[in-house]
Amino acid sequence: xxxLHKLLRLFYLxxxxxxxxxxxxxxQPQREVLVADVDGPVTPVMLSFIExxxxxADTANAEALVIRLNTPGGSVDLTRQIIQQIISxxxxxxxxxxxxxxxxxxxGTFITLAAHVAAMAPNTSIGAAxxxxxxxxxxxxxxxxxxxxxxxADIKNLANRRGKEAIDWAQQAITQAKAATAQExxxxxxxxxxxxxxxxxxxxxxGFVVDVNGEEVTLHTANAPTRTIEETMLEDLLGVITNPxxxxxxxxxxxxxxxxxxxxxxxYISGIVGAMLLLVGLYGIGQLPVNYAGLxxxxxxxxxxxxxxxxxxxGALTATGVVSFILGAIILFNTSEFAYDIPLPSIIGIPVGxxxxxxxxxxxxxxxxxxxxxxxxxxxxxxxxxxxxALEPEGSVFVWGERWRATSAxxxxxPAGAQVVVTKMDGFKLTVKRVA
Numbered sequence: 001x002x003x004l005h006k007l008l009r010l011f012y013l014x015x016x017x018x019x020x021x022x023x024x025x026x027x028q029p030q031r032e033v034l035v036a037d038v039d040g041p042v043t044p045v046m047l048s049f050i051e052x053x054x055x056x057a058d059t060a061n062a063e064a065l066v067i068r069l070n071t072p073g074g075s076v077d078l079t080r081q082i083i084q085q086i087i088s089x090x091x092x093x094x095x096x097x098x099x100x101x102x103x104x105x106x107x108g109t110f111i112t113l114a115a116h117v118a119a120m121a122p123n124t125s126i127g128a129a130x131x132x133x134x135x136x137x138x139x140x141x142x143x144x145x146x147x148x149x150x151x152x153a154d155i156k157n158l159a160n161r162r163g164k165e166a167i168d169w170a171q172q173a174i175t176q177a178k179a180a181t182a183q184e185x186x187x188x189x190x191x192x193x194x195x196x197x198x199x200x201x202x203x204x205x206x207g208f209v210v211d212v213n214g215e216e217v218t219l220h221t222a223n224a225p226t227r228t229i230e231e232t233m234l235e236d237l238l239g240v241i242t243n244p245x246x247x248x249x250x251x252x253x254x255x256x257x258x259x260x261x262x263x264x265x266x267x268y269i270s271g272i273v274g275a276m277l278l279l280v281g282l283y284g285i286g287q288l289p290v291n292y293a294g295l296x297x298x299x300x301x302x303x304x305x306x307x308x309x310x311x312x313x314x315g316a317l318t319a320t321g322v323v324s325f326i327l328g329a330i331i332l333f334n335t336s337e338f339a340y341d342i343p344l345p346s347i348i349g350i351p352v353g354x355x356x357x358x359x360x361x362x363x364x365x366x367x368x369x370x371x372x373x374x375x376x377x378x379x380x381x382x383x384x385x386x387x388x389x390a391l392e393p394e395g396s397v398f399v400w401g402e403r404w405r406a407t408s409a410x411x412x413x414x415p416a417g418a419q420v421v422v423t424k425m426d427g428f429k430l431t432v433k434r435v436a
Contacts, residue, residue: 042074073106127179247284254278297328
């Protein structure tokens with residue numbers, strides 16, 4: 001019996017320990033939250049990065065993917081592809097307009113509304129998605145109505161789950177260019193949270209229920225480990241190149257280098273570097289929605305500056321080129337898809353710098369026109385020499401350290417040792433006259 005009692009006590013002890021350890025054994029480690037920073041206009045680079053981030057979150061079986069967004073907008077077609085990626089994701093996607101002072105304008109409004117969870121940092125804004133024409137102005141009324149109707153239908157679908165006030169505001173963001181602060185967007189139901197930072201957002205989202213591909217998913221994000229998805233070196237480089245200000249700067253510097261090569265030919269380095277920078281800048285421009293009138297004005301400006309070197313107008317073409325460049329830069333990135341204002345110092349500084357280079361080149365050209373020739377027949381005319389063999393009327397003279405056959409211009413004899421000036425050159429024979 002004592003043995004049986006001992007076995008029973010041991011059995012009960014095992015049951016108690018198992019009961020105590022069972023929750024810890026059954027508990028699963030908390031899944032991580034992936035974070036992707038998306039900054040700048042909507043370009044193919046942004047689309048590629050978001051696609052990669054969503055795939056990485058799916059592969060890692062992440063609790064959620066947080067996209068920290070700051071964009072002035074961009075291509076409507078690319079925006080639709082990003083929306084499709086977000087909607088079809090098997091991992092909850094959170095779009096967080098960040099940092100403070102950032103915004104989700106134009107196409108960014110659609111991307112934010114497409115997310116399973118939408119959030120904004122304080123002092124951020126969202127909206128202003130009304131269409132304009134490729135020149136930055138108003139569209140023809142009929143065409144505008146067609147575009148607005150399509151965009152309104154798209155944004156109403158995205159805002160449909162957020163209530164009537166959110167739908168009305170989203171519609172006005174297109175038809176009336178409405179915008180909202182973070183607090184206003186929260187009150188309207190356009191977003192779900194206003195969060196000071198990522199940790200604050202994760203605390204607020206904990207327990208929040210979202211619909212992912214028709215299934216309700218409860219988020220467990222409090223104290224969740226986070227991992228940032230970094231851009232690849234290529235994505236980072238392409239992201240820098242497609243910055244509107246930098247793309248314009250590359251085009252301008254490339255043009256300046258080519259202008260310098262035209263002014264000082266022979267080195268080739270400035271011409272090669274200029275061509276490379278120009279092509280890289282054009283690639284960056286090609287990835288962005290551009291106003292073609294602005295691009296044409298910039299190309300015209302560069303052409304006028306080059307023309308100044310070959311057909312000097314004493315600054316008229318240069319001044320016209322500077323004005324053309326400034327006008328082109330102002331409207332270059334104001335299109336129906338997004339608006340981006342290049343900093344004023346760049347708009348003024350770049351063409352002024354180009355004008356200075358052209359002025360330097362024009363000065364060199366003007367000096368070269370005034371300079372006397374130093375070689376060839378033109379340089380020989382007017383040269384002074386000494387008679388070596390008396391001209392009666394033919395003989396020889398010493399000019400530029402060389403002996404030349406020569407004849408007297410007026411047929412009169414010129415004695416040896418006399419000073420003569422060259423009046424004509426026929427092959428290797430000179431015609432000279434005596435210096436008084």
